[in-house]
Each structure stands twice: as structure tokens, then as C-alpha cells.
Amino acid sequence: MSVIALVPAAGQGVRLGGGCPKAFVELAGRTLLERSVTGLLASGVVDTVVVMVPADLLAEARRVVPGALVVAGGAERTDSVRRGLAAAGCAADDLVLVHDAARPLTPVTVVARVVDALRAGAPAVVPALPVTDTVKQVDGDVVTGTVDRAQLRAVQTPQGFVARVLLNAYTAADGIATDDAGLVERAGGTVTVVPGDPRALKITTPFDLAVAEALCREV
Template sequence: MPGRTTVAALVPAAGGGTRLGAGPKAFVPLAGRTLLEWSVDGLLESGCVDIVIVAAPADLIDRARSLLPETITVVSGGTERHDSVRNGLAAAGAADVIIVHDAARALTPPDLIRRVVTTAVDGARAVIPGLPVTDTIKTVDPAGVVTGTPPRAQLRAIQTPQAFAADLLAAAHASGAADATDDATLVERLGVAVHVVPGDPLAFKITTPIDLVLAQSLVERGLWKPASTPV
């Protein structure tokens, strides 16, 4: 990409939080601050993101704006995650690289964000972070009978942020997204190589009450602090 690369971060934050038992998920408190605030702080602390766009529930747009710095753009999210990403893309302007980051991965370290963005800026058109899988994974049929055991060495647990060339992400979403659980899946279907960089255990997704207890414990132990928290 010629000249300076502009990086925009899209944060889908319109999810209901059913499994967490409280919602909307992005507005659930963690140590006195919402998951949304924690995740946006990580993006800003990384120092490699030029634009941050949050897709919030339509009835919580004003609240989202009140929680976040004035430099953050807040748009209306959609019924599904891919709808929120599309709405965010429409507000991204002429950004060269788009990263999509789950608000529920609230404790994602800035170093991980920089690693993903740097790889994309250096020329990879699709970059995702992943961790080696430690559990044994089985595939099963509809009756619950095991059909195979894929080698763990070939498996990764994928996290966010995921980074893409802006034109590629737009094309991927234009191709249809109804059954995709992440943006990389859409890109894979276009036949584009997706590069995996090392993830980070702190970038886990806060999905259940147990995840929230773990996140609370990590914050209380001071393992990650947002830029606005005094050290």
C-alpha cells in the first residue's frame, strides 16, 4: 500500500449476551467499567489504530457515546454480527486496513493488536490471531457419535482482532455472511490466504458467567490495565 496506511477498527457491540446472563453483552460491567470501554481502551493503547467505530444497539447509541472518547464513532448495530460489521464498514471511509474486534474480548493486550496490525500493514491481506489447542477435539455426527479426531498440531483457537485489506473485507461481506461466525471464514470462502499470528491467553472471549469471574480476577490482580487507569 503506497504512503501511510490508515487503519480503522470496527467493534461489533450489539450482541445480546444471552449466555452471559446479562445484556447487552458489551455493556456488562467489569471492575466498574463496561466490556466495551475495556476493549476500546486496548485499541487506543495499541497506538496503531487511526479510527475506531463501535456498532451499538440502536437504543444504546447515546449511552455508548457517553462512555467513550469523543473521537470514537458510534453507529447503529444490526440484528446479527455481520450486520454490525457492514454498518461499521460504511462508516470507515477510505481506510486501507480494517480490523474487527469483539467487544467481549475486553482484556486483549495492546501488543496483540499491534502484532496483527503490523502483519497486515506489511502486506498480508488477511491476518488473524490464534492459540494452539490444548484439548483433544472430536468431530461428531448428528447422533453424537465420534467421526474423527483431528491432529491438535493443525488446530488453532482463533481470536480477535482480525485484520483485512478494506476492499477484501467489503467483498467478503458482499458475498454473504449468514452462517459465518467470524470474518475470516468469509475471506477463506473467497480463496484468499488467511495468515495466523500468535494469539494471547488474555484475549479470551467473555461469554459465560465463569469467563466474567476470570476476567474480574485478572483485573484485580493487575495483569492488564487500560491507559486511563492510574498505575
């Protein structure tokens, strides 16, 4: 049973700017892509990494992450993961992690925690943090409800799956999802939560990049 990590890195990252697709933006001298792949391999629990990048950056990605299999992603994140799954050629009982290149500072302990929960028998696992803000539902600019914060979690990556479960969810999927566990939920599967980590923050905006740069200076 192998552990295969898929790294979607084919987004354009328009909200970050930076003049190139987000995964190729540098954080303290190293691209988000390199940092994310290095972190997965440093966890010691991942056997193979498959990276999905924009088609015109295949050669550049192969230079940045020589230890990974690099393939072209698709128009939506869901398409990119689908292509990574096809390239990985997983066996049904392999374990698959899906980890956004946009979370370059994810501690190795989070990766290990997700794999441990899969090995303990969970079919699908997400790392998550409690939500500290109060969350409102709105209709335009009018509040229509307040969600009970105690029942909410902010979900990170890597998300982990028994390969059979993720392959079935992607076969059943119509449309797109913002995370892979969402497709498993839609297909009726059970998703288990393990503790995430604030350092696994997702870099979306220039503010997030500044926070990540500050974290890099700390260590």
C-alpha cells in the first residue's frame, strides 16, 4: 500500500498577483510549489508526489520539483485533481493525499496525522481548525442567520483518502467542489476530522503572503 500525494498547482492565483501562477510565486526565496512538495517528502510518510501545473509551465515545474511526477492540470481545481489521479495510477487500497501548493508551510506533523488516521481505518480525513470568527449567512448585504460557531471547522490540506473512496467520489462527481472531501460527502462517505495547524494557512492574497513571510523569519 503506497501513499501518493497529489499537489494541485495549476491555478492562476489572480487574487495574489505576482505576475505568474501562484504556485510559482516565491516565499522567502523558494516557490510555494517547491516548499509544498519538500514538506510532503520531509514528512517521511509519502512515497510518491504528483504535481499538476499549468500546461505552459511543465518544464519549469520539473526543474523546481525534480522528485515529483509533473502533469498538466485543468481549468478548475477538480479537473486538476482528476488529471493527477489518472497520472498516479493508484491501486484501490493505496492512500491518496491531496495537498494544495498554496499551503507551503504545512507542518510535517499535520501530514503524518492525516496518514495515521487513514492507517487507523478512516476512509477520508481532513485537518481542520475551530472557527474563531462568528459566521453569518447573508442575502446581499442583509444578515439572514447566524451559524453556531461551535459546530464549524475551517478545513485545510492535505486531505487524505483511501484511493478507492476518492476515485469513486470523482467518478460520481458532477460539477466542481472547493475541496475533495466535499465530493466524498456528496457521494455519502464519512469524513473524519483531525487537528490542523495555523501554519498550514492558504496563501490567497498579498496579506497571506506577508504573514507567511513573517512566519519564515521566525524559524
